[in-house]
Each structure stands twice: as structure tokens, then as C-alpha cells.
Amino acid sequence: MNVFIIIPCYNEAKKLAKVIDEVKEYGKVVVIDDGSTDDSYEVAKRQEVKVIKHLLNRGQGAALETGNKYALSQEADIVVHFDADGQHQAAEIPLLIKHLIEDRADIVLGSRFLTKNDQTPFFKKWLILKPASILQNLMFGLKLTDAHNGFRALSKKALAEINITQDRYAHSTEIIEQIKIKGLKFVEVPVTIIYNEFGQGLMGGLKILSDLFLRKINK
Amino acid sequence: MIYLPLQIIVTIFVVLIVFRLIKKFKENYLKISEFISWLLIWLVVLVVFWLPQTTSYLASFLGIGRGVDLAIYVATLILFYLVFRLYIKIDKQQREITKIIRHLALKDKEKDKEKS
Numbered sequence: 001m002n003v004f005i006i007i008p009c010y011n012e013a014k015k016l017a018k019v020i021d022e023v024k025e026y027g028k029v030v031v032i033d034d035g036s037t038d039d040s041y042e043v044a045k046r047q048e049v050k051v052i053k054h055l056l057n058r059g060q061g062a063a064l065e066t067g068n069k070y071a072l073s074q075e076a077d078i079v080v081h082f083d084a085d086g087q088h089q090a091a092e093i094p095l096l097i098k099h100l101i102e103d104r105a106d107i108v109l110g111s112r113f114l115t116k117n118d119q120t121p122f123f124k125k126w127l128i129l130k131p132a133s134i135l136q137n138l139m140f141g142l143k144l145t146d147a148h149n150g151f152r153a154l155s156k157k158a159l160a161e162i163n164i165t166q167d168r169y170a171h172s173t174e175i176i177e178q179i180k181i182k183g184l185k186f187v188e189v190p191v192t193i194i195y196n197e198f199g200q201g202l203m204g205g206l207k208i209l210s211d212l213f214l215r216k217i218n219k
Numbered sequence: 220m221i222y223l224p225l226q227i228i229v230t231i232f233v234v235l236i237v238f239r240l241i242k243k244f245k246e247n248y249l250k251i252s253e254f255i256s257w258l259l260i261w262l263v264v265l266v267v268f269w270l271p272q273t274t275s276y277l278a279s280f281l282g283i284g285r286g287v288d289l290a291i292y293v294a295t296l297i298l299f300y301l302v303f304r305l306y307i308k309i310d311k312q313q314r315e316i317t318k319i320i321r322h323l324a325l326k327d328k329e330k331d332k333e334k335s
Contacts (some may be wrong), residue, residue: 055320
């Protein structure tokens, strides 16, 4: 199995080396340096993994799509999306790709709310993430427990079908939309998220909504 | 004629803009359709300032009280429309920039492969 682990990275020089070290054993690591202004690029290079550099910062969605395109050109069987800031657990990668290897799904999505030791801050969970996932379920008629979790694994088929056009954070919703439209089989798997920073706040959520709306009127 | 000073200022302003328009058109920066529509807009401005009563006719025809109100409504609508168009255009350009950046990033990778 040709497993690629794609790590989009923007100014994460401090945490990147540790993250790469942890995921290395699970597949071929590809770091997409999304125009970082710190030395993320050099840090990744020193770890002797593939590093693809965006000359300008284009956002997480854009970086993931670049990684997907690269993996597709390298004939990847499985692609894992993994955050560079250390909020995901490398040890959980096998739990996700297991479903793809056993052919139970085309895409596996991590969900922080399915796990018992969910550490999501109260405000973030009930004011941002849960309303977002309810809205998303209403939009697409799917039953998902977590709206915006960057930890996911794609099969070869999903990789070929899914095309991310949302450059910033709205890509998570876009992926769900494409799962629905293209009729891909999906599975949600409990994952642990460790919060070291607040991540996207309420304004970030509103930005995602406006990005989604804009794409609806400007195909 | 109470508006005289303002009328003169606006006229000078419009004449300057029309000169610029003609220059741009001659230098091929503008398509003929764009040139004509901009020219029309500024001519309408002139008409509105020299013959304000024309807007009153139109306004009462459309059921709006005063000519000035009509002018403001129309101007606001045009502005909203232009802002909307700019918004759409910028979004499209952003996506195109992403495509270029992605192409460059992946092209560099191919070169790496050839070297190694």
C-alpha cells in the first residue's frame, strides 16, 4: 500500500519537526509549505521528506489540493490529511486507513465528538462546531458528528473524485459536499484533538460561510 | 439659476474625465462598448446637473417624489452592482493565482525528480 501523509504547513516551524517524526513510520510524508515566512521549509527539508513549496500563502485548502495532486501523480493508494500544528495524533492514522484497506469506505473522516475523552472547549463546541455541523447536515442531508476536522484519509477513488477549489478553511465543507454529490462511501472515526491554540473563532466561521456562499454564485 | 458654481465645477470635472476616457480609448485600453457606456454615464451626469427638471419627470413617472431622490437611488444601485462585480472578479483572480502557485510548486518537484 502506497500511503501518503500530506501535511499542509503555514508558519509551524516550532512544531513541524516533531509532527513529521511522529507520522514518518505510517507512510511517505509530503509537507506543503504554504508560503511560510518562518523557516518551516528548512525544518521540513532537514527531516528528509518531500517538501513542496507554495511561493505565496494560498490557504489550507489550496495546500491540501496541491498535496492531493502530487499524491495522484505518484500513484498513491491512500492519502492522509494531517495538521502541522500537532493537534492530531499520529498513532490514530492506522485507525483511519484500516477502513480503506478493508474497503469499507472511500473516505474516512475524523470526528472529535465520537471519542469519550473529548477535550473541545465548551464555547468552541456549542457555539461554533456543533452549529456548523448541524447546518452542514441540513445542507447535504448527511449525518456527521463533526463539521470541520482536518484529519481524514482518502482512497485512490476519493482522491481522483474530490477536487478542492476552496482555498481557505471552507474546503472541509466542500469535501463533504463532494462526498454527497459523487456518492462516495464514508466512515466517521473517533479521533483525539489536542487543543494548543484556539484555532478558528466565530469570525473564522463567518468567513467560511461567506466563502461557501460566494462559490455558489461564482462557479 | 442657483446651482451655477456647482454646475461649473461638475462640468469641468466631467470634461476632464471625458478627455481621459478619449485618451484611454485611443490607446486601446478600453473596448468600444466600455467607452460608450462610460461616456453615456458622464453625459447623463451633465444633463442632470444642467437640467435638473428632467430627473423630476422621470421620478414622477416612476412614482418617486423628487428627481434628486431618483438620482441617489440609481447611483446607489449602480455602486452596489459594481462592488458586486469587483467582488466576483477578485474571487476569480484569487483562484487563478492559486492555480499558478500550484503549477509552479509541482513543476519544481518534477525538476527535483529529474535531478535525483
